[in-house]
Amino acid sequence: MKPHHGGASGQTTPSPYQLQTNTTTFGPGDHIQVTLSGTSYFEGFLLQARDATQTQSESAIGTFTLTNPTRTQLLTCNKQQGSAVSQTSDARQTEVVVIWTAPQNAPTEVQFFVTVVAHYKKFWLKVPGPIIYQHGVTPHPHPTTTTRPPVKPTTPSILPGPFTSVGCGQFKSCLLDPPGCDPEEDPHCFFMSMSTEGADKTSVIFELSGPAEGYVSFALSWDTWMGNDDVYLCVKDGDRVSVSAGFVSGRTYPEDQSQSGLSSVSWRLADGSIQCRFSRPVKLTNREQARFDLDQxxxxxxxxxHAEYGEIRKHGRQPLISSNSKRITGPPEVLKGSRSPTIMKMHGALMLLAWMLTGSIGTFIASFYKPDWPNQTLFGQKVHRGLMTLTVTLTVVAFCLPFFYRKGWSKHAGVHPYLGCCVLILSLIQPIAAMHRPPPDSDRRFIFN
Known part of the structure; x- marks a missing residue:
């Protein structure tokens, strides 16, 4: 009964939704009204009836009849048609009423279970509902309904105030964008800090801040490429913030997101910024093998x-990547970073040099100074030809650099790669056309002109 929504886990807080039946006893063939309701909206659900005498049973029992076919639908579970009910769309609702029909071979005790999805990654898994008994059966306590163990609350607390860059390089390491910004003063400041906790330094406190457009996150990576990274996310979810850890195996959505291994979680959503703080042990147990040790x-x-209902979207900008690798438990320092790798900066610089300098100057000289400098040469050729040859060379080199960086085509870079291909093709056509230029007195010269 678990939805596979981005690797999310079910909520551990008490469910705001409940199941009710119109009777506590039944007989084979009886029709029982089952109502799912809540104090807040929900977008999805899955309802089943199971044998209460078999605690490990996963087989659905009986069949359902719909009272609102436009909002609900029957499902086939365990090869039994109509043995479960779910929603037809993600339209929000607060109540669902269905009719359950007891089978002829019904067990003596039947319990209803429901998984309710508030929105995508926020759901309560297999919430136990009421137990109904066949006529003449004496009710008795069930662990799932009367002695549920208390759950450990994981709701983060609210930070008393904003973060500050004071102390960066002194007792905590910081990564800032733009350099020197202060998250206390500037909501557009991207800020991350880390500091060891306690005299034994067995845990690290992380602080994360950025504009409240949706989410901010950071990752620990062995290299400067996205993939096989340990990721930590601070995600806006309505008027609250969820904090979780995950793992990125490639250029994909983070996997296995949970608060496993995180403690002392707190957050703040105010003044146009989103901020969160949490603590994490330097070394984790075997249950969290995907998490990295922090002494590396x-x-x-x-x-x-951006984020929607706590679900993150692809980041619109290149991530800020630290210029050098950093030992997380190492001495405090102010780290430098860049959103553009050196090879991509070279790509932009060479294109700018080619088309704002050498290409433009070469065209200008050919148009106005050709008669004045008939014997001037550049790279063994006339100035105009030398500049144009240099322009084509710079363009070819600049065109290849992104392919070396991406190791292939940039699928999500919009129209830019296609414009780059057009620029390269046109720049190659120009010297080819020049090689076939007829003499000035030729009858075909007007075609070239």
Whole structure:
């Protein structure tokens, strides 16, 4: 009964939704009204009836009849048609009423279970409902209804105030964008800090801040490439913030998101910024093998983007990547980073040099100074030809650099790669056309002109 929604886990807080039946006893063939209701809206659900005498049973029992076919639908579970009910769309609702029909071979005790989805990654898994008994059966306590163990609350607390860059390089390491900004004063400041906790330094406190457009996150990476990274997210979910850890195996959505291994979680959503703080042990148990040990050197990634109902979207900007790898438990320092790798900066610089300098100057000289400098040469050729040859060379080199960086085509870069291909093709056509230029007195010269 678990929805596979982005690797999310079910909520551990008490469910705001409940099941009710119009009777506590039944007989084979009886029709029982089952009502799912809540104090807040929900977008999805899955309702089943199961044998209460078999605690490990996963087989659905009986069949349902719909009272609102436009909002609900029957499902086939365990090869039994109509043995479960679910929603037809993600339209929000607060109540669902269905009719359950007891089978002829019904067990003596039947319990209803429901999984309710408030929105995508926020759901309560297999919430136990009422137990109904066949006529003449004496009710007795059930662990799932009367002695449920208390759950450990995981709701983060609210931070008393904003973070500050004071102390960066002194007792905590910081990564800032733009450099020197202060998250206490500037809501557009991207800020991450880390400091060891306690005299034995067995845990690290992380602080994360950025614009409240949706989420901010950071990752620990062995290299400057996204993939096989340990990720930590601070995500806006309505008027609250969820804090979780995950793992990125490639350029994909984070996997296995949970608060496992995190403690002392707190957050703040105010003044146009989103901030969160949490503590994490330097070394984790075997249950969290995907998490990295913090006594190693890693490159730091800092990314942000939009979120909807607590579901993150692809970041619109290149992540801020630390210039050097950093030992998380190492001495405090102010880290430097960049959103553009050196190879991509070279790509932009060479294109700018080619088309704002050498290409423009070469065209200008050919148009106005050709008669004045008939014998001037550049790279063994006339000035105009030399500049144009240099322009084509710079363009070819600049065109290849993104392919070396991406190791392939940039699928999500919009129209820019296609414009780059057009620029390269046109720049190659120009010298080819020049090679076939006829003499000035030729009858075909007007075609070239």
């Amino acid at each position: 050197d890693y490159f730091l990634f800092l990314a942000s983007g």
